[in-house]
Amino acid sequence: MRTREGGRIVVDEAAVIARVRAGEAEAYAELVRAFTPVALRAAVAFGAGAEAEDVVQQAFIKAYCSLGRFQDGSAFQPWLLRIVMNETRNTVRSAVRQRAVAGREAELLAAEPLIPESADPAVAAVEEERRALLAAALRGLSEEQRRVVTCRYLLEMDEAETAAALGWPRGTVKSRLSRALKKLGRMLPGGPDGTGGDAWEGVSDARG
Structure with missing residues (x-):
């Protein structure tokens, strides 16, 4: 059923x-x-x-x-x-490195619209800016860090599912995710070392 x-x-x-x-x-x-x-x-x-x-x-x-x-x-x-x-x-x-890493996360973030087409244009513009900032920050992570952040937050998998998908122990997921989030925090506005808050909410909200 x-x-x-x-x-x-x-x-x-x-x-x-x-x-x-x-x-x-x-x-x-x-x-x-x-x-x-x-x-x-x-x-x-x-x-x-x-x-x-x-x-x-x-x-x-x-x-x-x-x-x-x-x-x-x-x-x-x-x-x-x-x-x-x-x-x-x-x-x-x-393939011959068929795509640059720079486009991967941007395509994923744009794959499912987060706001309806009828939304206020100003809201849409802010959302697009948040996506761009987050995609740029993800490009600054290592391959392993991008994988764990992608599974945990962009694909909305829990810790156990992330560990199973990546073939890592849960402790490894925790440690690599922690390092990735700290690095994102330094790069994103609103992170621990940044200013403002719009872009950081795109990741931090998912931790709830």
């Missing part, structure tokens, strides 16, 4: 996976529909660029072929996103 919660499709992952394992292959489409949006966002965030849709398609195929090794009781999303990340890495390596 599927319902919509906050515009997202919610599925009983364990039940669907059990049906697929029992031979009901068509049930896998429910997982594909539910997790394609976040998989695409992750592929873009980690550099798949114009190949994002192909990366996600391949990731779902590999996930389907690996369902027999999926650990019962685990969450499907971080497991899938780890496959997406690996597939993205392979795609980027096989």
Whole structure:
């Protein structure tokens, strides 16, 4: 059974996976529909660029072929996103550095409008400025720091999901995230060493 919660499709992952394992292959489409949006966002965030849709398609195929090794009781999303990340890495390596790192986070931040088209133009302008500041700050992080911030906040994964997706211990997630946020705080207005507050709220609000 599927319902919509906050515009997202919610599925009983364990039940669907059990049906697929029992031979009901068509049930896998429910997982594909539910997790394609976040998989695409992750592929873009980690550099798949114009190949994002192909990366996600391949990731779902590999996930389907690996369902027999999926650990019962685990969450499907971080497991899938780890496959997406690996597939993205392979795609980027096989290309001639097909996109500059500078465009990755900017595309992700612009992928889903945060404000309606009918909003006050002044509000829209402020929001666009916040996105630009945040994207610029993310470019100043190391690759590992960008990954943990992207998973934790831009993809809205909790600590355990982030650890599972990145294949890191939770302690590593905490330490790298802490260093990343401190560095962002020095670069973003409104951070611990900055002035103002608009851009920093784009990250700090997510910590609530």
